[in-house]
Amino acid sequence: MYKKRLDDMTKGWFIGNFEPSLMKTNDVEAAVKYYKAGDSESAHYHKIATEFTVIISGTVKMNNVLYEEGDIIVMEPGDITDFKAITDSINVVVKIPGANNDKYIIGEI
Numbered sequence: 001m002y003k004k005r006l007d008d009m010t011k012g013w014f015i016g017n018f019e020p021s022l023m024k025t026n027d028v029e030a031a032v033k034y035y036k037a038g039d040s041e042s043a044h045y046h047k048i049a050t051e052f053t054v055i056i057s058g059t060v061k062m063n064n065v066l067y068e069e070g071d072i073i074v075m076e077p078g079d080i081t082d083f084k085a086i087t088d089s090i091n092v093v094v095k096i097p098g099a100n101n102d103k104y105i106i107g108e109i
Helices: none
Strands: 013-015 029-035 040-045 050-057 059-062 065-068 072-075 081-085 089-096 104-107
Touching: 050 059, 059 089
Parallel strands: none
Antiparallel strands: 013 029, 029 089, 040 081, 040 104, 050 072, 050 089, 059 065, 059 081
């Protein structure tokens, strides 16, 4: 048994094929993401990975749809989404498979 800190991980990603990682693998990626109200990400999609986002707390907007605590959003390959934190929020994100360089930025929707 050993202990690590989420603060030491890159942008909350703690499992996947990157450094540092608790388990270096291409099978899956997992993160706990902390956002401040107003934080945003440009529209993007994945060609390979399916991305699961669980809203642990707060409210976020993706593709002009509001999601709140307890919602799970499934983004399949080819689905395009943007992201904006409406309030401070915490999300858990899992991508299967873990696929390096599989985020394609397309800008604003």
